[in-house]
Amino acid sequence: MVNIRVMSTADYDAVLELMQDTPGISLRDADSREATERYLARNPGMSFVAQDSGRLIACVMCGHDGRRGYLQHLLxxxxxxxxxxxxxxxxxxxxxxxxxxxxxxxxxxxKTNTDAARYWQGQGWTLRTDIDRYSFTRAGNENA
Structure with missing residues (x-):
């Protein structure tokens, strides 16, 4: 039986293993243990894992900026x-x-993760074509 519960910092190793074994997922410095702990502390009770017989089989991370929510790493x-x-x-x-x-x-x-794009569109999410996302990373942190 699958059980869904709030993700904790103790789940980090199992979540990292899921990410490493999932095609289309890119790991960056922002996925470090320390960064993940900060994210979970800043967004308490908003990220979840699913378990079957004690084995972690799925996860999603969720946070917000006070106005908009953001999902990451649905696996x-x-x-x-x-x-x-x-x-x-x-x-x-x-x-x-x-x-x-x-x-x-x-x-x-x-853009190369067509399976994820199909999934999200099939769930009713809308692909935005009216904006482009820009990122800035401090020198030396290209993998952030």
Missing amino acids: VLPAYRRQGIAQALVQRCLTELEQLGIHKCHLDVF
Whole structure:
């Protein structure tokens, strides 16, 4: 039986392993243990993991800036896909955001990750074509 619960810092190693084993996911310095701990502390109770028989099988990270929500790293092991786990994880995040009065959420998908693009569009998310995202990274932190 799959159990969904709030992600904790103790889940870091298992989440990192999921990320490393999932095609289309890119790990950066921002995914370090320290950065993940800061993210979870800043956004308490908003990121979730799913377990089956004690084994971590899925995760999603969620945060906000006070106005908009952001999802990162929605991952479900291939053997558990198409069972509604991803949808349940996302719904938990959106519910937490709504309880804070945040009704709009964004996420990023690499242009090369066509499976993720199909998934999100199939879930009713809209591909934005009216904006471009720009990033700035301090010298020496190109992987942030």
